[in-house]
Amino acid sequence: MTGVGPELAALAGLLADETRAAMCLALLDKRAWTAGELAQLCGVARSTASEHISKLVAGKLLDERRQGRHRYVRLADDDVARLIETMSAHVRPAPVSGLRQHRASAALARGRTCYDHLAGRLGVAITDAMSARGLLRRDTGFALTGAGLDWFAVLEISLPSKEKRPLVRSCLDWTERRDHLAGPAAAHLCRAVLERGWAVRIGSQRAVRVTPLGLDELHRHLGVEPAEL
């Protein structure tokens, strides 16, 4: 009522187009894409993509970096990523048709990155296991316990100490429709998991697959049953 209405509508309007929505979803992989890549992905002419990108940049949803004849673009910041995530979670995904798409979506449901943390069944399983082991409290709120802090220390995953934002927050998943671990601690965990080869990225997308080593380590350190993944 203070003039938020028009601003809210303008923000929503940026995402109200299928092409722009697809661009933002693609950018959830936290990488910087070129305008041409996005055009091809969305199946529109380069000129059309250019216009869409300009709107998203003007609306502060995207950040651009010109480099030579390329225009690299990525999500403006974590807040934007959270916004896209949140809105996606409010959506019942349309049923998929076609074998190829089915394969891809099954892989995404199994495990993927959600901007900077792990999501899908993998993300949920890790979160549930941490709850069960008393590393994470979800009754009085959503926070790491003392044991949880120790767990990170034992695994030698450093946590930002001088961070103003809470170490963890919850993020609702659009495939599982369950809360899973997000926030700075989850981002560090995700990096460690990928760096140590517990999981690897597959395809050019956000999908990840747990390696045999990962299955073993996740079982050992969290009690995650391989069957859950």
Added chain:
Amino acid sequence: MTGVGPELAALAGLLADETRAAMCLALLDKRAWTAGELAQLCGVARSTASEHISKLVAGKLLDERRQGRHRYVRLADDDVARLIETMSAHVRPAPVSGLRQHRASAALARGRTCYDHLAGRLGVAITDAMSARGLLRRDTGFALTGAGLDWFAVLEISLPSKEKRPLVRSCLDWTERRDHLAGPAAAHLCRAVLERGWAVRIGSQRAVRVTPLGLDELHRHLGVEPAEL
């Protein structure tokens, strides 16, 4: 990438219109409005409002209840309220012009309800005070402490014990741009504050004003300085 794109765009499209956005913001007061009230508030013909409402209902953002010749409508559930809140927080509010609007927005900034909990400077002040007193942890996450649970007990504010969702979560405020307390516990707190006359609703809007009694009690139980409000 699984067909979320079009769904996301459709959801955003519902909020991408100024009139529909204004309706949703008005409904953040958790009350049920009639179609005519919304039409008048938004300054459109009743026929236009009717069409907008039908779209919002079809999109599951609103719930309707026909009663006699009236069509009462309200936000579908807590999740929708959270979505509207979240998106509003991503918006830089437009500068307000005009004395009347300025008064109204100043009142909203001072204190208001945000669906089911307190927001504005009042909500932020309470949250900060709870942090300072060790009732709420915000470093390892966002959760009530044991002392926090006791505090609710001492004040005889009952908390849902068999709730699956965390008792508290954080909610970003669009006037203060600060996190404040939300979730079931915050909802009960808000109800208690209003029932006990610590604050009263003013106008027909979501704005609330702290009473002298409330200033006293908030100082006594939380150490909130009256000057902060």
Added chain:
DNA sequence: CCGTACGTTCGGCGGCCACCGAACCGTTTC
């Protein structure tokens, strides 16, 4: 320096959609 590749600008087209007023329907009131 010329060909190629990436991106932008522009004109034009087509479709969608918010809006209104008028006619209509069901409910409430007198």
Added chain:
DNA sequence: GAAACGGTTCGGTGGCCGCCGAACGTACGG
């Protein structure tokens, strides 16, 4: 039963916007 009221449906209209292809500007590479 008539009048008033809340809400809906239906044409019609105007404007906005996503899309494309063509032309242009600009970087890279031989």
